[in-house]
Amino acid sequence: MSLPTPNLQESTHPVPSRKWPELLRHIPLVLYSLIIITPLSLVFFATFKDLSQLYTNPLGLPRSWDLANYSRLFANENMAVYFKNSMIVTFTSVFFILFFGSMISYAIIRMPKWTGAILFSFITLGMMIPTQVNMIPTYVFFAKLDLLNKHLGLIIVTVATLLPICVFILTGFMKTLPKGLIEAAMIDGASHWKIYTRLVLPLSGPALATAAIFCFVIAWNDLLYPLLFIKSAELKTLPLALLQFQGEYLTDYPMIFSGVVVASIPMVIIYTFLQKYFIAGMTAGSMKG
CATH class of the missing domain: 1.10.3720.10 (MetI-like)
Incomplete structure (x- = not known):
């Protein structure tokens, strides 16, 4: 009496991608970069505003990109x-x-x-x-x-x-x-x-x-x-x-x-x-x- 031969074919279940762990490892780095870049960007944008515009719209982009403050x-x-x-x-x-x-x-x-x-x-x-x-x-x-x-x-x-x-x-x-x-x-x-x-x-x-x-x-x-x-x-x-x-x-x-x-x-x-x-x-x- 012959024993049944096990099925050695590859499994049809999808293999989990290895890209997700790599992407997850970059999330803290991206968050840290945002923490650093955000205040630097606000400071840089503020140099193109006057005092009234800075108080009324501190987080927005300047209305004009002139160099009056630097001049x-x-x-x-x-x-x-x-x-x-x-x-x-x-x-x-x-x-x-x-x-x-x-x-x-x-x-x-x-x-x-x-x-x-x-x-x-x-x-x-x-x-x-x-x-x-x-x-x-x-x-x-x-x-x-x-x-x-x-x-x-x-x-x-x-x-x-x-x-x-x-x-x-x-x-x-x-x-x-x-x-x-x-x-x-x-x-x-x-x-x-x-x-x-x-x-x-x-x-x-x-x-x-x-x-x-x-x-x-x-x-x-x-x-x-x-x-x-x-x-x-x-x-x-x-x-x-x-x-x-x-x-x-x-x-x-x-x-x-x-x-x-x-x-x-x-x-x-x-x-x-x-x-x-x-x-x-x-x-x-x-x-x-």
Whole structure:
């Protein structure tokens, strides 16, 4: 007696598509993008409105796409001078932050283990101290040095404030560099300066870009120290200058939003050109064992 042969034909039931799980995984990303894009779009659209139109139709599109607010910003509000002041203070500060921070980080990785750890902890301790705690002693100290109402004083305090962040980023990256390359260079008779300039700095490009972006954004948007140090109108930076559109009874939001858009242009440009180095610097520590 022969047994029945099982039916080995393929099932007629439809196989569930694998595209749905992939689409569901993108839903949180889409929602997050909407949360970010929506307020940015409202700010951008508000720059093409006047104050009455902004109050009557804050969420709608502008009636006309004219550049009256931007023209007024540069023609009547001396915004070009404020923009130049921010460029001078920020770029000079970031240059010295990277210069001193990279040298300190190289010194830390070349020191004996415990000595370098103590120096690293002492410098990065500055990241834990709130800026507001140092306002009064910093103001008094800079007043005695006659550095108030000067860009030099603003640059010095910015460098001192952001240097711990730069050292924290660069030291973590430089520790991942192959020690064999540095030891080989020393055997060949290279000095510490040559090793630092010709070997360590080129290899630390991603970390330098990461530190530069972090420090640039913080220095460019800083309001506390310019508000504390700068009194002359011709020395104001952009964040400080935007306060003049805020009055006691009325705030000119379209002008403030126009200034915010103008102030964000350098940050967008810098991040656009340095984003691949920024991402490489953020992931370098996790990619190397």
